[in-house]
Amino acid sequence: MSIEMSRMKFYCDDDRCIDCDGCTVACAEAHELPVGVSRRKVVTLNEGVEGKEFSTSVACMHCTDAPCEQVCPVDCFYIREDGIVLHDKDICIGCGYCLYACPFGAPQFPRDGAFGSKGAMDKCTMCAGGPLETNSIEERELYGLNLISEGKVPVCAAMCSTKALIVGDAQDVANIYRTRIAARGKGVQGAPYGWSTAYGK
Amino acid sequence: MKHILLLCLTVLSGFASAVAGKVPLASHDIVPKNGGDLLVSSQMVENILDYQKYGDLFTYLQAHYFRAIFLGILIGVFIVFLLHYLIVGAKSFSHSGKKVLVYSIFKRVIHWTAALAFVVIIPTGLIMVFGKELGGGTFVLYARELHAIFTVVFIVSIFPMLLFWFVDMLPTWYDIKWVFMAGGYLSKKVTEVPAGKFNAGQKMWFWVATLGGMVMIMTGAAMYFQSFDFGIASSLGLTQIDLLRAAAIVHNIFAFAVLALFITHLYMSLFAIKGSLDSMVSGYKSEDELKYMHSVFYKKLKKEGKI
Numbered sequence: 001m002s003i004e005m006s007r008m009k010f011y012c013d014d015d016r017c018i019d020c021d022g023c024t025v026a027c028a029e030a031h032e033l034p035v036g037v038s039r040r041k042v043v044t045l046n047e048g049v050e051g052k053e054f055s056t057s058v059a060c061m062h063c064t065d066a067p068c069e070q071v072c073p074v075d076c077f078y079i080r081e082d083g084i085v086l087h088d089k090d091i092c093i094g095c096g097y098c099l100y101a102c103p104f105g106a107p108q109f110p111r112d113g114a115f116g117s118k119g120a121m122d123k124c125t126m127c128a129g130g131p132l133e134t135n136s137i138e139e140r141e142l143y144g145l146n147l148i149s150e151g152k153v154p155v156c157a158a159m160c161s162t163k164a165l166i167v168g169d170a171q172d173v174a175n176i177y178r179t180r181i182a183a184r185g186k187g188v189q190g191a192p193y194g195w196s197t198a199y200g201k
Numbered sequence: 202m203k204h205i206l207l208l209c210l211t212v213l214s215g216f217a218s219a220v221a222g223k224v225p226l227a228s229h230d231i232v233p234k235n236g237g238d239l240l241v242s243s244q245m246v247e248n249i250l251d252y253q254k255y256g257d258l259f260t261y262l263q264a265h266y267f268r269a270i271f272l273g274i275l276i277g278v279f280i281v282f283l284l285h286y287l288i289v290g291a292k293s294f295s296h297s298g299k300k301v302l303v304y305s306i307f308k309r310v311i312h313w314t315a316a317l318a319f320v321v322i323i324p325t326g327l328i329m330v331f332g333k334e335l336g337g338g339t340f341v342l343y344a345r346e347l348h349a350i351f352t353v354v355f356i357v358s359i360f361p362m363l364l365f366w367f368v369d370m371l372p373t374w375y376d377i378k379w380v381f382m383a384g385g386y387l388s389k390k391v392t393e394v395p396a397g398k399f400n401a402g403q404k405m406w407f408w409v410a411t412l413g414g415m416v417m418i419m420t421g422a423a424m425y426f427q428s429f430d431f432g433i434a435s436s437l438g439l440t441q442i443d444l445l446r447a448a449a450i451v452h453n454i455f456a457f458a459v460l461a462l463f464i465t466h467l468y469m470s471l472f473a474i475k476g477s478l479d480s481m482v483s484g485y486k487s488e489d490e491l492k493y494m495h496s497v498f499y500k501k502l503k504k505e506g507k508i
Contacts (some may be wrong), residue, residue, distance in 0.1 A: 005313050067256075073329055074337025091337035095329065096427055100446045101260040103253055109427060164277035 007083025016164035023156035033142025070099035127154035318355035376401035
């Protein structure tokens with residue numbers, strides 16, 4: 001445990017991810033997400049290409065420079081001290097700008113607004129609820145479970161059978177990542193994709 | 202191209218840039234430079250970047266420029282017209298003389314239908330742009346719904362407008378002259394300005410409102426419905442999300458022109474020329490006003506013996 005608190009981060013080890021979709025199902029069930037809303041998705045790239053195919057689990061990466069927060073016209077996003085990026089659904093107008101800004105396709109728009117438009121945005125909260133009273137019924141209904149407040153691990157990472165998906169203080173996650181790379185004897189010593197900033201060339 | 206666009210926007214934003222976002226988008230290296238087996242393999246990074254054609258451009262413009270430019274237009278255009286009103290002042294024409302019917306009842310209905318749409322769409326659009334200052338939530342959410350609902354009213358008016366005003370609005374050679382003398386608005390003297398039934402300024406507004414309006418409708422609808430598949434994205438070689446990003450960028454840039462010209466149109470009809478609002482209500486313009494402000498049209502009417 002580091003004394004200096006850094007940011008909470010997700011990391012998916014694509015060397016370990018077996019495309020079981022356990023994280024997706026755990027997330028959808030725990031937060032009782034409506035059909036069509038996927039806070040977390042497992043994507044497979046280079047499908048069918050021998051030796052190149054791999055799967056990885058994608059959700060909100062809780063970016064340090066969160067582009068969603070920068071473009072929101074109503075400023076409904078807020079970043080907790082531990083780096084978890086959350087938003088207030090009572091302020092959100094469902095315009096979709098955060099989705100345009102997001103490099104990971106994290107913001108979700110349930111089709112429940114008037115005239116077939118999309119309602120307030122929904123996204124991964126890293127199981128940290130929302131701005132309403134912690135562990136209240138209202139918070140649970142709007143944002144899902146608040147496990148962080150109870151000191152528990154977000155359901156997706158807790159569920160992951162191969163421990164490909166890990167979550168926690170960035171330094172701790174980085175240590176695990178470094179140990180794994182050292183054991184494997186391959187890989188890169190650097191921050192995982194999306195950890196430092198969302199965009200950059 | 203991107204840099205030219207950015208340059209233009211930088212110039213446009215001008216003095217309003219002070220209110221631009223404070224968070225700079227740093228150019229961090231996210232793609233590991235050394236090769237080999239990457240933590241997140243290069244394929245994935247390439248894949249994400251492919252889906253990210255306009256992602257960072259949109260983020261950059263929205264985070265730093267769009268709001269500032271809208272504010273600049275609001276303040277800038279207001280100041281220009283306030284100064285014009287105070288220094289040059291309104292033009293007034295004798296309304297005692299003969300009156301000529303210039304707008305048929307049909308055209309007036311089209312005009313006021315479009316006017317109703319604009320009066321709702323433009324303020325609600327601005328409410329969304331400045332949603333931060335207004336606190337977001339229900340108020341801005343309703344503004345967004347009204348913005349969409351009144352688009353239907355706009356669609357109803359835009360097609361007959363384009364069709365029935367088309368010929369009168371075609372540009373002519375004396376429009377250039379009109380532009381060079383700024384329509385005679387810069388002097389207190391009442392002189393004959395070269396203009397047909399519509400002057401170059403009105404024509405500019407017409408084309409921005411109709412053709413530009415169509416662009417606004419299409420880009421707006423894309424953003425409103427988000428998920429649709431008419432093969433537009435694939436025919437442009439874009440992903441759906443990049444199509445939406447491009448739509449948002451185009452919608453905002455066209456909105457600058459629509460907003461600026463809409464305020465101009467309001468000022469001209471309500472303040473700059475006394476009694477010009479009446480002509481769109483009754484359909485009649487005074488002979489005196491036509492003679493000076495629409496001299497070409499006036500001479501044509503005279504020749505045809507209609508006056």
